[in-house]
Amino acid sequence: MPTRQAAVVGVAESDEIxxxxxxxxxxxxxxxxxxxxxxxxxxxxxxxxxxxxxxRTTEVAEYLGIHPRYYDGTHVGGSSFVVHLxxxxxxxxxxxxxxxxxxxxxxGRSRVGLPASASSAQGMEGQFENPYGMPGAPGxxxxxxxRHMHQYGTTDRQLAEIAVAARxxxxxxxxxxxxxxxxxxxxxxxxxxxxxxxxxxxxLVTDAAGAVVVTxxxxxxxxxxxxxxxxxxxxxxxxxxxxxxPDVTSGPGRISGPDxxxxxxxxxxxxxxxxxxxxxxxxxxxxxxxxGFCRKGEGGDFVSGGRxxxxxxxxxNTSGGGLSYTHPGMFGIFTIIxxxxxxxxxxxxxxLRQVADAKIGLVHGTGGKLxxxxxxxxxxx
Amino acid sequence: MTEYxxxxxxxxxxxxxxxxxxxxEKIEVQRCDDCEAxxxxxxxxxxxxxxxxxxxxxxxGRGRIYTLTIVHxxxxxxxxxxxxxxxxxxxxxxxxxxxxxxxxxxxxPDHVRIGMPVEIVYHHVTDDVTxxxxxxxxxxxx
Numbered sequence: 001m002p003t004r005q006a007a008v009v010g011v012a013e014s015d016e017i018x019x020x021x022x023x024x025x026x027x028x029x030x031x032x033x034x035x036x037x038x039x040x041x042x043x044x045x046x047x048x049x050x051x052x053x054x055x056r057t058t059e060v061a062e063y064l065g066i067h068p069r070y071y072d073g074t075h076v077g078g079s080s081f082v083v084h085l086x087x088x089x090x091x092x093x094x095x096x097x098x099x100x101x102x103x104x105x106x107x108g109r110s111r112v113g114l115p116a117s118a119s120s121a122q123g124m125e126g127q128f129e130n131p132y133g134m135p136g137a138p139g140x141x142x143x144x145x146x147r148h149m150h151q152y153g154t155t156d157r158q159l160a161e162i163a164v165a166a167r168x169x170x171x172x173x174x175x176x177x178x179x180x181x182x183x184x185x186x187x188x189x190x191x192x193x194x195x196x197x198x199x200x201x202x203x204l205v206t207d208a209a210g211a212v213v214v215t216x217x218x219x220x221x222x223x224x225x226x227x228x229x230x231x232x233x234x235x236x237x238x239x240x241x242x243x244x245x246p247d248v249t250s251g252p253g254r255i256s257g258p259d260x261x262x263x264x265x266x267x268x269x270x271x272x273x274x275x276x277x278x279x280x281x282x283x284x285x286x287x288x289x290x291x292g293f294c295r296k297g298e299g300g301d302f303v304s305g306g307r308x309x310x311x312x313x314x315x316x317n318t319s320g321g322g323l324s325y326t327h328p329g330m331f332g333i334f335t336i337i338x339x340x341x342x343x344x345x346x347x348x349x350x351x352l353r354q355v356a357d358a359k360i361g362l363v364h365g366t367g368g369k370l371x372x373x374x375x376x377x378x379x380x381x
Numbered sequence: 382m383t384e385y386x387x388x389x390x391x392x393x394x395x396x397x398x399x400x401x402x403x404x405x406e407k408i409e410v411q412r413c414d415d416c417e418a419x420x421x422x423x424x425x426x427x428x429x430x431x432x433x434x435x436x437x438x439x440x441x442g443r444g445r446i447y448t449l450t451i452v453h454x455x456x457x458x459x460x461x462x463x464x465x466x467x468x469x470x471x472x473x474x475x476x477x478x479x480x481x482x483x484x485x486x487x488x489x490p491d492h493v494r495i496g497m498p499v500e501i502v503y504h505h506v507t508d509d510v511t512x513x514x515x516x517x518x519x520x521x522x523x
Binding site: 120121122124126127128129130131132133134135136138139142143144146147150191192193194195196197242243244248 | 389390391392396422447448450451456460463465466468478480482490495496512
């Protein structure tokens with residue numbers, strides 16, 4: 001039975017992010033872990049719960065030299081780490097663990113020390129999708145987007161608004177990979193990758209790792225940084241391969257979102273800052289609808305007119321997101337890192353980089369081919 | 382004959398009758414005896430009602446494009462020469478959906494559209510494997 005509330009007390013990236021050809025995937029993860037623990041004022045010996053995806057938990061624990069008594073390798077693509085945040089909060093609430101460590105990183109660009117990933121010709125994707133030259137995530141998300149455009153009149157210009165807003169945020173973030181100015185016309189002039197997606201509708205591929213440290217609110221009081229409480233969380237499943245998605249315009253955020261809001265006891269209007277996984281521009285648009293920030297089909301209007309850009313009334317993906325800040329392979333961990341920094345006021349004195357008076361934040365990860373989501377709602381003390 | 386270098390499906394015991402039906406150019410999918418839904422991909426149980434009473438059933442091979450993408454950046458060298466090409470989800474008239482390529486039509490969103498009626502074409506890509514592709518139905522002149 002839940003008795004204690006959990007709080008995020010440390011977050012960090014690896015020492016370097018972007019193009020880091022001289023470091024392996026596990027090395028990047030190790031750096032992020034030490035940096036996040038240092039942010040919290042904790043050490044590896046304090047960690048008793050380990051949460052990771054892509055690598056086996058045993059592999060990461062071995063590399064770090066820890067012996068966790070609780071571990072969770074739930075792997076639902078890029079949403080995994082937001083799901084882990086909820087699982088970690090539950091494990092802390094139940095008293096099983098004191099300090100949870102969530103870590104993910106990939107040498108996504110330089111491809112140093114990645115786990116093997118071979119898809120089987122006898123698996124369902126191998127039998128029923130790969131023979132047709134389906135280009136993985138860009139193909140799957142673009143198919144969903146094409147149907148959304150057909151059903152609701154969503155336009156490529158509305159998608160471009162999302163890419164441009166992300167770039168405007170990235171221009172305020174010195175760690176962002178892409179910081180050149182970007183216009184809607186430039187997005188629309190970039191070549192098609194998989195129609196209706198153009199190059200600039202798609203996330204970056206970088207080398208980076210991130211880590212998040214969670215403990216009880218009580219323990220958090222003695223630590224270095226102001227704790228950010230985990231008010232509520234939810235997770236949702238829909239399908240694995242895109243040809244099995246019952247309604248391609250409706251993602252599992254429709255499950256994880258309401259669960260997270262109900263548990264947190266907050267309303268949409270209470271959210272001061274939102275970090276929503278942007279694997280593609282369209283991912284943001286459909287996620288905002290699924291989460292209930294607007295009705296299905298209204299996402300295009302919702303993101304337009306600078307609303308989600310710096311200075312707009314719905315601060316979204318304030319790091320620059322996967323589209324312009326960093327995206328090593330599974331971005332979910334970075335939605336948490338940025339949200340915590342905003343809620344702690346880490347960017348105070350840096351103008352628009354800091355969302356003013358941010359008290360309540362939402363993080364939302366989407367994994368696979370719109371297959372699974374995790375949503376969490378966080379609050380500054 | 383040049384070697385076929387694209388990924389090939391490998392049938393499993395449950396899916397084999399589907400792949401065999403394509404080789405005969407008479408497509409079959411499973412139909413649930415209990416809830417009467419046609420299902421795809423083939424399974425050991427009905428994903429709609431959990432019945433195990435699934436029966437292989439011939440279907441028309443006609444349907445409509447549910448959604449599509451036009452691939453410009455191919456996933457690997459085997460598909461590179463084909464780009465741009467259309468990958469689509471086709472909803473069969475019987476109600477189930479499958480991924481395929483739309484062939485015999487320009488890879489252009491003005492020519493290949495959601496909702497467009499399509500029909501199956503059997504591509505015998507190797508001695509062992511036939512892939513179900515679809516082409517637009519050319520309407521007979523009234």
